[in-house]
Amino acid sequence: MDAHLFVIFGGSGDLAKRKLLPALAGMVRHAGDVSCHVLGVGRTPMEESEYQDLAARSVAGLMGQPEAANWAKANVHYATTDEAGSGFEGLAERIVTIEQANSLPGNRVFYLAIPPKAFEGVVEGLGSVGLNSGPGWTRLVVEKPIGHDLASAVELNTNIHKVFDESQIYRIDHYLGKETVQNLLVFRFANHLFESTWNRDRIALVEITVAEDLGVEGRAGYYDQTGALRDMIQNHLTQLMTLIAMEPPVDFSADAIRDEKVKVLRSIQAIRRDDVVFGQYGPGAVDGESVPGYLEDPDVPVDSNTPTAVVMRLRLNSWRWQGVPFYLRTGKRFPERLTQIAVTYREPPVALFGIQHRDMLKPDVLRLELQPNEGFELYFDVKVPGNRLDIVSIPFHFSYDEAFGRIPEAYETLLADIVEGDQTLFVRADEVEAAWRLYQPILDDPPRSLPYGAGEWGPDEGDALLAHAESWFMPNSRVHRPHP
Amino acid sequence: MDAHLFVIFGGSGDLAKRKLLPALAGMVRHAGDVSCHVLGVGRTPMEESEYQDLAARSVAGLMGQPEAANWAKANVHYATTDEAGSGFEGLAERIVTIEQANSLPGNRVFYLAIPPKAFEGVVEGLGSVGLNSGPGWTRLVVEKPIGHDLASAVELNTNIHKVFDESQIYRIDHYLGKETVQNLLVFRFANHLFESTWNRDRIALVEITVAEDLGVEGRAGYYDQTGALRDMIQNHLTQLMTLIAMEPPVDFSADAIRDEKVKVLRSIQAIRRDDVVFGQYGPGAVDGESVPGYLEDPDVPVDSNTPTAVVMRLRLNSWRWQGVPFYLRTGKRFPERLTQIAVTYREPPVALFGIQHRDMLKPDVLRLELQPNEGFELYFDVKVPGNRLDIVSIPFHFSYDEAFGRIPEAYETLLADIVEGDQTLFVRADEVEAAWRLYQPILDDPPRSLPYGAGEWGPDEGDALLAHAESWFMPNSRVHRPHP
Numbered sequence: 030m031d032a033h034l035f036v037i038f039g040g041s042g043d044l045a046k047r048k049l050l051p052a053l054a055g056m057v058r059h060a061g062d063v064s065c066h067v068l069g070v071g072r073t074p075m076e077e078s079e080y081q082d083l084a085a086r087s088v089a090g091l092m093g094q095p096e097a098a099n100w101a102k103a104n105v106h107y108a109t110t111d112e113a114g115s116g117f118e119g120l121a122e123r124i125v126t127i128e129q130a131n132s133l134p135g136n137r138v139f140y141l142a143i144p145p146k147a148f149e150g151v152v153e154g155l156g157s158v159g160l161n162s163g164p165g166w167t168r169l170v171v172e173k174p175i176g177h178d179l180a181s182a183v184e185l186n187t188n189i190h191k192v193f194d195e196s197q198i199y200r201i202d203h204y205l206g207k208e209t210v211q212n213l214l215v216f217r218f219a220n221h222l223f224e225s226t227w228n229r230d231r232i233a234l235v236e237i238t239v240a241e242d243l244g245v246e247g248r249a250g251y252y253d254q255t256g257a258l259r260d261m262i263q264n265h266l267t268q269l270m271t272l273i274a275m276e277p278p279v280d281f282s283a284d285a286i287r288d289e290k291v292k293v294l295r296s297i298q299a300i301r302r303d304d305v306v307f308g309q310y311g312p313g314a315v316d317g318e319s320v321p322g323y324l325e326d327p328d329v330p331v332d333s334n335t336p337t338a339v340v341m342r343l344r345l346n347s348w349r350w351q352g353v354p355f356y357l358r359t360g361k362r363f364p365e366r367l368t369q370i371a372v373t374y375r376e377p378p379v380a381l382f383g384i385q386h387r388d389m390l391k392p393d394v395l396r397l398e399l400q401p402n403e404g405f406e407l408y409f410d411v412k413v414p415g416n417r418l419d420i421v422s423i424p425f426h427f428s429y430d431e432a433f434g435r436i437p438e439a440y441e442t443l444l445a446d447i448v449e450g451d452q453t454l455f456v457r458a459d460e461v462e463a464a465w466r467l468y469q470p471i472l473d474d475p476p477r478s479l480p481y482g483a484g485e486w487g488p489d490e491g492d493a494l495l496a497h498a499e500s501w502f503m504p505n506s507r508v509h510r511p512h513p
Numbered sequence: 514m515d516a517h518l519f520v521i522f523g524g525s526g527d528l529a530k531r532k533l534l535p536a537l538a539g540m541v542r543h544a545g546d547v548s549c550h551v552l553g554v555g556r557t558p559m560e561e562s563e564y565q566d567l568a569a570r571s572v573a574g575l576m577g578q579p580e581a582a583n584w585a586k587a588n589v590h591y592a593t594t595d596e597a598g599s600g601f602e603g604l605a606e607r608i609v610t611i612e613q614a615n616s617l618p619g620n621r622v623f624y625l626a627i628p629p630k631a632f633e634g635v636v637e638g639l640g641s642v643g644l645n646s647g648p649g650w651t652r653l654v655v656e657k658p659i660g661h662d663l664a665s666a667v668e669l670n671t672n673i674h675k676v677f678d679e680s681q682i683y684r685i686d687h688y689l690g691k692e693t694v695q696n697l698l699v700f701r702f703a704n705h706l707f708e709s710t711w712n713r714d715r716i717a718l719v720e721i722t723v724a725e726d727l728g729v730e731g732r733a734g735y736y737d738q739t740g741a742l743r744d745m746i747q748n749h750l751t752q753l754m755t756l757i758a759m760e761p762p763v764d765f766s767a768d769a770i771r772d773e774k775v776k777v778l779r780s781i782q783a784i785r786r787d788d789v790v791f792g793q794y795g796p797g798a799v800d801g802e803s804v805p806g807y808l809e810d811p812d813v814p815v816d817s818n819t820p821t822a823v824v825m826r827l828r829l830n831s832w833r834w835q836g837v838p839f840y841l842r843t844g845k846r847f848p849e850r851l852t853q854i855a856v857t858y859r860e861p862p863v864a865l866f867g868i869q870h871r872d873m874l875k876p877d878v879l880r881l882e883l884q885p886n887e888g889f890e891l892y893f894d895v896k897v898p899g900n901r902l903d904i905v906s907i908p909f910h911f912s913y914d915e916a917f918g919r920i921p922e923a924y925e926t927l928l929a930d931i932v933e934g935d936q937t938l939f940v941r942a943d944e945v946e947a948a949w950r951l952y953q954p955i956l957d958d959p960p961r962s963l964p965y966g967a968g969e970w971g972p973d974e975g976d977a978l979l980a981h982a983e984s985w986f987m988p989n990s991r992v993h994r995p996h997p
Contacts, residue, residue, distance in 0.1 A: 059899070212896040215904055218865050219894040221858040222877040225715050226706060281865055281902075374705040379761070393706040407891070407909055410703040412696040414913055414920040415543075416929045418765070420699055423916055425891055425909030429898055432907055436898040445900045 032064035039142035040069020052440035054088040080107035117154040135164025156192030179465035186458040200456040206439030236356040240363035249328035256335040261359040283452035294463035296347040306491040308338035310362040313483030337361045340491030362483040368399035391422040404428035516548035523626035524553020536924035538572040564591035601638040619648025640676035663949035670942040684940040690923030720840040724847035733812035740819040745843040767936035778947035780831040790975040792822035794846040797967030821845045824975030846967040852884035875906035888912035
């Protein structure tokens with residue numbers, strides 16, 4: 030791992046404190062004696078020692094108090110600049126000073142942990158003082174959202190490309206840093222049992238669920254401008270979907286994989302009106318506590334139609350997936366926090382076990398869980414011991430924790446990839462734009478958001494959409510519910 | 514379950530005491546209030562109370578001492594007869610007396626838990642007094658061995674058929690009573706993931722292993738006339754093999770399934786000389802204790818060629834299995850007691866993961882374990898957490914004990930099937946004969962038995978036979994050993 034300077038715009042912000050600084054400290058610890066200096070950049074003037082204290086606090090849980098303070102004092106720096114673009118000359122000088130003082134070769138990461146409206150100013154500022162290239166490599170990391178629709182995404186990409194080459198740009202989607210997601214390609218392509226059945230002949234349906242139990246408390250003003258389609262579907266769920274659906278890449282290089290993901294996006298049929306259900310949570314109960322509805326939030330307009338839940342069916346025009354529905358489902362104030370992908374196999378061709386046992390047969394399901402636990406389960410039918418021919422569905426269970434102990438945080442994985450220069454788990458410009466292109470007609474003419482009670486799995490109409498499948502895999506019970 | 518009288522020839526023998534009486538008591542307990550009377554028959558004169566005490570002792574572990582004594586006193590009877598055929602008139606009268614005294618409807622099981630040389634005398638004796646049919650149903654149970662070669666098996670079947678119809682005959686193979694074996698058909702045909710990959714396109718090889726750690730102590734005289742081919746391969750391993758290889762039956766009736774099993778036997782190519790390895794254990798160590806070799810047993814001729822281990826490759830001429838080797842391996846004084854079936858999938862078609870990772874890729878393996886624990890494992894490749902692309906093979910694990918608690922003993926399952934009249938798990942005459950026909954050329958001209966040390970997995974030449982496959986699934990380490 031190359032020695033480098035990791036520059037965080039928004040250095041004292043929530044993401045930096047909660048995720049980036051701990052991930053960098055974890056990365057340094059696991060990579061051995063890599064030289065990684067951190068430069069926090071913010072608008073607020075702050076003593077460097079004050080920022081070092083902040084950094085030490087945010088990594089103390091990971092490495093213990095005294096070591097955290099030592100690490101921060103030796104490796105963490107702070108600078109102010111202005112998001113509008115002024116002050117970048119000073120930043121450039123500061124960077125060179127830090128690099129010289131610490132014998133760094135000039136490899137630089139610029140991480141934009143700042144609000145999207147500030148992206149273009151910082152990028153332009155970096156370009157204006159020549160920080161888009163340096164003595165070593167230079168990489169730019171952009172957090173979601175990449176635009177709020179197709180036009181703004183294209184504009185943002187265009188403007189970034191004026192300063193940085195696509196090969197320098199790392200658009201982060203932290204779901205892609207999950208071990209379960211990284212493992213998806215190994216799982217699919219290294220295992221003949223799955224590789225050979227991963228197609229329309231064998232698989233009946235795919236469901237991708239990202240359920241949150243939280244509501245929008247404290248960020249309703251932002252959320253009401255965004256909604257679940259922009260916040261979750263366009264990026265996280267669509268990314269997971271492309272990894273499930275993609276063809277084998279020609280090799281495991283970043284661009285070969287991303288080429289295949291773009292092909293998936295292009296193969297999706299224009300989304301039909303009746304394949305989308307929007308929902309908005311009302312008052313209800315989560316974990317036994319009553320919680321207010323979305324419209325009761327003082328920062329939400331009383332007539333807001335912003336969806337807090339989306340259920341959607343995608344249809345792929347591809348040789349592999351023709352006729353296999355892909356369901357995406359996400360929402361806030363669902364009964365639990367759960368991210369899973371359920372791949373349901375077709376039923377065997379004949380009912381050998383007679384009518385009474387036919388009812389017992391359940392399709393095989395491969396369930397990949399990303400949150401709260403990382404792992405997977407394979408549900409299959411077995412005979413219940415005893416003389417009657419009773420059949421039940423039972424899971425084979427695999428958990429990363431149980432198998433490997435500690436697994437790296439998604440952010441640690443992704444930051445290490447950035448420093449290593451591996452773009453595989455980052456989203457390319459054409460992927461972002463293809464995803465926006467897919468959803469733009471819905472953004473232009475959104476359906477009405479249908480009510481659901483807080484603590485429910487979205488509106489009944491979403492259930493009905495999923496129920497078009499012969500059966501579906503309930504996230505809560507983890508068992509199949511037969512078609513009514 | 515019908516009220517019945519269960520007649521055990523060899524009623525005070527080892528099998529009756531260790532297996533049959535406990536299995537009957539277990540069956541009665543689990544079936545509820547079924548009326549099952551037991552009549553032990555032996556050559557030794559014995560007071561009925563003495564036999565009841567014997568029966569009570571053998572089921573005391575199952576139901577506790579006082580209940581066992583009560584059960585035996587109320588339900589267990591004893592009679593003497595002569596295996597040569599005399600005394601059957603008395604037996605017939607005794608049966609009627611017991612049935613009348615206990616209001617039994619005349620359903621009868623005759624279980625031959627006696628040495629094979631006595632089979633025909635008892636069968637003839639039963640026929641001579643009309644006990645081959647009665648007021649209710651009449652069923653005959655025969656333990657292995659069914660003959661010691663093709664000619665003797667045909668003769669035995671012919672002689673039994675003079676007295677009993679095939680529909681009355683239950684040839685027992687206790688391996689077929691294992692839950693894992695019964696579940697094989699459900700597993701194969703109820704699960705699309707397996708059903709759709711269970712063929713030459715997806716599966717590279719199948720290995721069936723029955724390993725015993727014991728030697729022949731105490732029964733060497735019998736064993737030397739038998740050997741591993743007759744004792745294990747012709748029945749147990751061949752039965753397991755036909756269940757793995759069979760086509761879907763037209764329904765789950767006993768004859769539909771047995772028709773398919775016979776078809777498998779008929780599809781096996783004549784066994785090539787170089788596809789068979791015989792072994793005979795020498796002195797060595799098992800579990801840290803040194804043990805004598807087979808030829809050191811005083812009851813074994815010093816020049817005996819009897820195999821205590823057999824490794825064999827079967828080649829099937831069938832649409833489903835052409836080109837997929839089926840390996841059978843069994844032996845005494847192997848390092849551990851283990852019965853397993855390992856189904857190894859082919860490798861994925863291309864090496865996406867580069868040369869260095871190609872070495873890490875292991876084929877998927879479905880491992881069904883029958884002994885000492887019943888359950889199965891599915892080995893598949895996953896990515897090791899962390900930033901390097903390391904791949905390891907990990908098992909999904911399923912155990913009947915863990916999933917269901919107590920599972921019935923194989924004998925209990927089989928005795929209940931006999932009383933229920935379900936012949937599915939019993940071996941039909943034509944199956945027995947087809948299996949003997951397959952192995953008769955080897956019996957006629959056996960290879961030399963090659964030495965192996967006690968505590969080893971048979972002779973090196975057996976390993977070499979298995980090593981013809983690209984890799985094979987080591988029973989001891991449960992990992993794949995690559996081809997040298």
